[in-house]
Amino acid sequence: MAIDNDKIIDDVTQSEYKYGFYTDVETEMIPKGLNEETVRRISKLKNEPEWMLEFRLDAYKKFKAMKCPNWAHLKIPEIDFNEIIFYAAPKTKPTLDSLDEVDPALLETFNKLGIPLEEQKIFAGVAVDAVMDSVSVKTTFKTALAEKGIIFSSFSEAVQHHPDLVKKYLGTVVPSHDNYFAALNSAVFSDGSFVYIPKGVRCPMELSTYFRINAANTGQFERTLIVADDDSYVSYLEGCTAPMRDENQLHAAIVEIITENRAEVKYSTVQNWYPGDKEGKGGIFNFVTKRGICRGESSKISWTQVETGSAITWKYPSCVLMGDNSVGEFYSVAVTNNHQQADTGSKMIHLGKNTKSLIISKGISAGKSQNSYRGLVKVIKRAENTRNFSQCDSLLLGDKCGAHTFPYIDIQNDSSVVEHEATTSKIGEDQLFYCNQRGMDTETAVGLIVNGYAREVLNKLPMEFAVEAQKLLQVSLEGSVG
Amino acid sequence: MLQIKNLHASIDGKDILKGINLTVNAGEVHAIMGPNGSGKSTLSAVLAGNEAFKVTEGEVHYFGKDLLEMSAENRSREGIFLSFQYPIEIPGVSMVNFMKTAVNEHRKYKGLDPIAASDFLKLMRDKKELVGIDSQLTNRSVNEGFSGGEKKKNEIFQMAMLEPILAILDETDSGLDIDALRVVANGVNKLKTKDNAAIVITHYQRLLDYIVPDFVHVLSQGKIIKTGGKELALELEEKGYDWLK
Ligand SMILES: Nc1ncnc2c1ncn2[C@@H]1O[C@H](COP(=O)(O)OP(=O)(O)OP(=O)(O)O)[C@@H](O)[C@H]1O
Numbered sequence: 152m153a154i155d156n157d158k159i160i161d162d163v164t165q166s167e168y169k170y171g172f173y174t175d176v177e178t179e180m181i182p183k184g185l186n187e188e189t190v191r192r193i194s195k196l197k198n199e200p201e202w203m204l205e206f207r208l209d210a211y212k213k214f215k216a217m218k219c220p221n222w223a224h225l226k227i228p229e230i231d232f233n234e235i236i237f238y239a240a241p242k243t244k245p246t247l248d249s250l251d252e253v254d255p256a257l258l259e260t261f262n263k264l265g266i267p268l269e270e271q272k273i274f275a276g277v278a279v280d281a282v283m284d285s286v287s288v289k290t291t292f293k294t295a296l297a298e299k300g301i302i303f304s305s306f307s308e309a310v311q312h313h314p315d316l317v318k319k320y321l322g323t324v325v326p327s328h329d330n331y332f333a334a335l336n337s338a339v340f341s342d343g344s345f346v347y348i349p350k351g352v353r354c355p356m357e358l359s360t361y362f363r364i365n366a367a368n369t370g371q372f373e374r375t376l377i378v379a380d381d382d383s384y385v386s387y388l389e390g391c392t393a394p395m396r397d398e399n400q401l402h403a404a405i406v407e408i409i410t411e412n413r414a415e416v417k418y419s420t421v422q423n424w425y426p427g428d429k430e431g432k433g434g435i436f437n438f439v440t441k442r443g444i445c446r447g448e449s450s451k452i453s454w455t456q457v458e459t460g461s462a463i464t465w466k467y468p469s470c471v472l473m474g475d476n477s478v479g480e481f482y483s484v485a486v487t488n489n490h491q492q493a494d495t496g497s498k499m500i501h502l503g504k505n506t507k508s509l510i511i512s513k514g515i516s517a518g519k520s521q522n523s524y525r526g527l528v529k530v531i532k533r534a535e536n537t538r539n540f541s542q543c544d545s546l547l548l549g550d551k552c553g554a555h556t557f558p559y560i561d562i563q564n565d566s567s568v569v570e571h572e573a574t575t576s577k578i579g580e581d582q583l584f585y586c587n588q589r590g591m592d593t594e595t596a597v598g599l600i601v602n603g604y605a606r607e608v609l610n611k612l613p614m615e616f617a618v619e620a621q622k623l624l625q626v627s628l629e630g631s632v633g
Numbered sequence: 634m635l636q637i638k639n640l641h642a643s644i645d646g647k648d649i650l651k652g653i654n655l656t657v658n659a660g661e662v663h664a665i666m667g668p669n670g671s672g673k674s675t676l677s678a679v680l681a682g683n684e685a686f687k688v689t690e691g692e693v694h695y696f697g698k699d700l701l702e703m704s705a706e707n708r709s710r711e712g713i714f715l716s717f718q719y720p721i722e723i724p725g726v727s728m729v730n731f732m733k734t735a736v737n738e739h740r741k742y743k744g745l746d747p748i749a750a751s752d753f754l755k756l757m758r759d760k761k762e763l764v765g766i767d768s769q770l771t772n773r774s775v776n777e778g779f780s781g782g783e784k785k786k787n788e789i790f791q792m793a794m795l796e797p798i799l800a801i802l803d804e805t806d807s808g809l810d811i812d813a814l815r816v817v818a819n820g821v822n823k824l825k826t827k828d829n830a831a832i833v834i835t836h837y838q839r840l841l842d843y844i845v846p847d848f849v850h851v852l853s854q855g856k857i858i859k860t861g862g863k864e865l866a867l868e869l870e871e872k873g874y875d876w877l878k
């Protein structure tokens with residue numbers, strides 16, 4: 152697949168973060184700070200049933216007993232939860248069945264981000280759930296999807312309209328006590344997306360959620376739950392941006408995926424939260440728990456991520472391969488520049504027989520950034536004839552950045568084959584000179600070489616987003632060489 | 634178009650070029666021959682702007698401009714093309730992407746809009762035919778897994794795409810089979826006009842049967858020790874370099 156490059160080269164003239172603007176909309180907020188009252192207030196604002204409030208309160212209790220994890224190769228400043236606003240919602244009319252009812256300022260915002268919410272203007276074949284701060288603003292193509300029995304809605308709506316499904320699956324993959332940030336999210340999450348693909352249905356379009364942080368001093372805590380019933384298929388994409396601010400903002404999300412027998416979910420992320428400025432001021436702290444469980448036999452979950460944003464990224468999309476013959480995949484490109492820090496990777500937990508997993512990770516570090524791959528491959532005794540292959544490559548630009556690899560392997564049976572390969576390379580002077588000699592300046596050359604390096608992963612993205620991701624890689628590395 | 638005066642260059646403190654003088658005019662073909670390690674590739678790298686080499690003395694003018702002041706990419710955009718002795722592999726970058734980027738950078742420098750996709754594909758097709766390169770090669774990553782000969786053909790293909798004013802061909806003939814040599818030489822000849830020029834570095838007089846030089850220079854230990862007409866190449870083929878010392 153040849154991806155059109157000239158559009159990319161054209162667009163990459165401005166090196167600033169393009170999505171750093173702020174939309175002036177009337178916003179409803181709750182007072183800052185975190186306590187039981189905050190949790191109750193959020194639940195009340197969302198008009199939630201009692202069981203949902205119970206879930207939150209239970210999570211909050213667990214959160215209070217936990218500590219911020221310090222095992223990652225990250226310098227995490229103390230986060231003051233009393234300075235964060237846990238719920239901020241652009242004021243809109245209560246029902247959003249028609250676009251006419253969406254605030255024009257919000258439509259404009261998403262237009263500017265390249266995510267038009269008018270159905271006829273969207274990339275053919277992509278349905279979008281647009282989330283701004285704590286609430287979903289609009290979900291497109293809902294009716295068209297409903298005809299096939301597919302549920303694609305904001306999380307809040309799902310709680311109201313499909314409580315049985317939400318109750319059945321919520322927290323079954325990432326329990327609220329899973330980790331510090333998961334507990335926090337479970338207590339205060341405000342919105343997100345819910346997807347249910349019924350038995351035997353192949354979702355006819357890409358589903359996507361676009362997360363936007365807008366308001367200042369807020370945290371974003373969204374939750375995504377995707378359930379693929381027997382013999383179904385869906386491809387899902389998540390994108391995110393935030394305004395440029397000097398203060399750090401917290402993003403702590405949870406994504407849960409469940410695949411039943413022979414179902415397949417492909418989950419792609421293009422993460423472009425504001426990374427902070429060149430001196431390391433500002434930027435999003437991105438602490439995300441993403442996990443899928445292949446419950447059914449021969450089911451498959453595939454994660455693809457392109458991580459270019461955030462001041463700190465802490466994220467390990469994982470697969471629990473429970474069903475026999477199930478397959479887990481993780482494809483990742485993580486770019487860090489200036490003072491960014493990323494500690495990211497995957498966990499593949501083999502519980503079923505003949506399960507297979509693949510990890511392809513490409514780290515690219517520039518500036519004074521730190522980029523770590525951390526991964527676990529675990530095979531239990533009963534999981535006979537399992538296979539894993541992991542390839543972790545690091546590319547360094549300059550000599551002030553760091554690349555680290557932390558692979559953990561825990562194999563409890565003899566019939567499993569687990570392979571791990573790792574390489575570290577520097578971008579070659581000879582490659583740069585070759586490109587220079589053909590008329591490219593060094594910045595363009597770096598973009599080209601890096602995109603080539605990440606090709607294997609970029610090719611896994613849906614076409615429209617591959618082009619976007621390619622541009623992003625180039626933009627994020629501007630000013631990193633020469 | 635090109636005047637090289639008393640050019641000295643070194644790498645890691647080691648002097649390699651020790652006073653090169655050479656003038657190239659429009660319409661001319663200059664052949665440079667000389668023993669291994671005499672500095673031929675170094676000269677071409679310095680002319681192309683490879684900063685790994687340090688110019689310690691001398692000057693180079695290109696259409697009256699100080700060439701040594703120009704960045705490598707601007708030299709390319711101003712029409713200097715180097716066919717590498719050892720072309721570089723760039724994994725994952727398709728030839729199409731690579732060439733389109735290069736062509737558009739050249740166009741931007743001239744104040745032109747990026748080339749339209751259909752025009753670009755036509756250009757690729759025409760130039761592939763001109764230099765007789767296998768169509769499949771341009772669907773692959775830049776030089777990745779190309780055979781030695783394929784890499785050389787690919788260099789000439791790129792040259793055809795960029796239509797340089799001054800082409801420097803560093804041992805483009807080595808590694809080519811006899812048919813490929815003829816095809817590549819024909820390609821070079823077709824690109825030749827009265828307004829451009831070529832510096833052809835080679836060890837073999839055979840190439841010069843096809844690309845007929847106006848001058849043949851012998852480079853030895855960082856200096857041009859002899860200059861003659863095309864018959865000098867035949868003489869070198871017969872006698873080697875020892876008699877010149
Ligand atoms: N990067 C480098 N580091 C150290 N020495 C170098 C480097 N590049 C070239 N040299 C040395 O400079 C001298 C000239 O090399 P150059 O490649 O210019 O020779 P050449 O005339 O092109 O030879 P050949 O016919 O074998 O291609 C050689 O002695 C070589 O070892």
Ligand SMILES: [Mg+2]
Pocket residue numbers: 673674675718803804
């Ligand atoms: Mg040489």
